[in-house]
Amino acid sequence: MVLREWARDDLAPVADVRAALRRVAVDPSALTDDEWVALLGADGDELEELAALADAARRRSVSDPEALTFVVNRNMETASVVDATSPTVEDLAREAWHLGATEICIQGPLPVEADADGYLDLIRRIHGAAPGLHLHAFRPPEIVDAAARRGITVADFLTEARDAGLGSVPGTAAQVLDDEVRSALSGGMAPPVDDWVEVITTAHRSGLFSTATLLYGHVETPVHQVRHLRRLVEIQRSTKGFSELIVMPLLPQNAPPPVAGIAGATVSRRETRAVHAVARLMTVGAFDHLQVAWTKVEPDTVDMLLRGGADDLGGLLLDGLLRPDAGQEAGRELDLDEVGAIADRAGRTPRQRTTAYTAPPADRTLPLPRVRA
Template identity: 55%
Template structure:
């Protein structure tokens, strides 16, 4: 059987049983191109419509770095400004500063959620572990304390690829083990905190490792039901760790380049549009019936590719990332704000209805929608 015939067979079976294929079939679909890729994207778009309808959802949010714990008054100013701009969510992530009191993370939660009725989405798994250790607590007790102080959900970011060898390459050996990431996210779900699920792709991983990562997320969701959405994010060249950047600069022929690093050298560290479209589509298939929402990582994809993945499996535009005027650089993705007119124009182009959602995918209350539109 030819490669094209194999792909046609996988697509036919996926139409009947999207999440029931064997790993080898998903790996093959990740390599789809041309007409096969278009057919894969069309199938993923049909599944998207069946799962969530013809809406383009988005959330009005503001990112803050955990460094704001150093200055509670400034943090309060930023929260007040976000609220005035129409935000319904504050997202706080980043390594905790080493010189702050042990209770600083919990105090920040209380400050933010006690000030205005925003949803606080905060603390990646490694930051949960760090904050708990500073307080002499286990992770579960810290998460319970944070939940009781007002924490609404946790970012399932820094998942990268759930393979320890890859994680070590991407962070020069500083990342928490994949099993620890899984444990911490699962614990958050168990104490009633939902989370996102993520993948950073397009670096040293193989298609088989991408499928294994999706399987790992699916297994967590089967146990806990705690993931709200899946967000695939390409690794951009500027985010490569120094060791892999040197390999990319020198090329695959360098004596120090192993099999994995050769891919970085060929791509420059950034996946192409074909790979991105295939990954978003396969994620929609494999996670079908488990995670309804697939978010287009627009700050990393750019407008054209964002539109492409929203036509091939993705349904959510993510956060507007409101910067404000007081301190626009106080959070990640500063300067990459998405405006309400841009979301509405994108929805029209896609033939969908824009819907302002909450963090947990409910409808934003009319009063907050009115503030955002003012």
């Protein structure tokens, strides 16, 4: 099978899309994979109807349909902060707290030469410096690496990490849950899908929640996208451990060498809107929250997605004066006025949340701009 033998913006026959739209309006759970694939090829009036149905599903799924939620957080890259001396990871955590953050997100592997206890030590250092911050850290490959370095099981490492201050796990590195797609993205080096699923479900069983993701815009097809979403829903119904679903395109500048020149090069706004709308409708009853990856799509597309199924804006990604190295998202930051303007355009009210989608304590709630008369 040659994964790339399809045109990204192939449109489904209008009759097929119309038939699927009629069925999804009545009962999204009744659709077949072929019908979801047809909806991923919607355009024109059919795409607008699909987005409207997804937005109606959003309103039914969230506790406050008039809100646009966001979290105040700071992102860091593991390798850049583990041995940093100026600023230290403790400096970065304390500044994030003083800036009003409720979350620290840290991703990426430790350097090969780092201490066997390096991951656990980072958790302890961050939690010790700012114990009020929720620590959202380490993707499944890093969890496997951490356990292997210590010579213990993944379950045992996750228990130690939780007890040391880890609050939740990023569900990134899922890419698309298909072994052939993952192999194509990694040049044959990606761990099997079942390994990713086992780590995530172990995290959930260990009392940690995680995000879930779909990375599209590379060698995958609409069939793969549908199968991926089906697998996430299956996991969620089993563990109830996912807090949100984040749908994001693979940008050309972030593409690994095996797919450089392919990834993201032909992803259209039409496809992005259809993928988000289908993601909302396919996960009704399993996922309450669908997040816009605002760092990876154009601002006017963000506006469309917030009217097409998405309810959450994700994190502010605070830089502050110390400006942590956050990998691909370094230098990207939203301020509260921008959040207010985005909410205003979407006809919603900005509402700060925690990582777990609860209201932050009063002393952690930032003053929001007044929007909409």
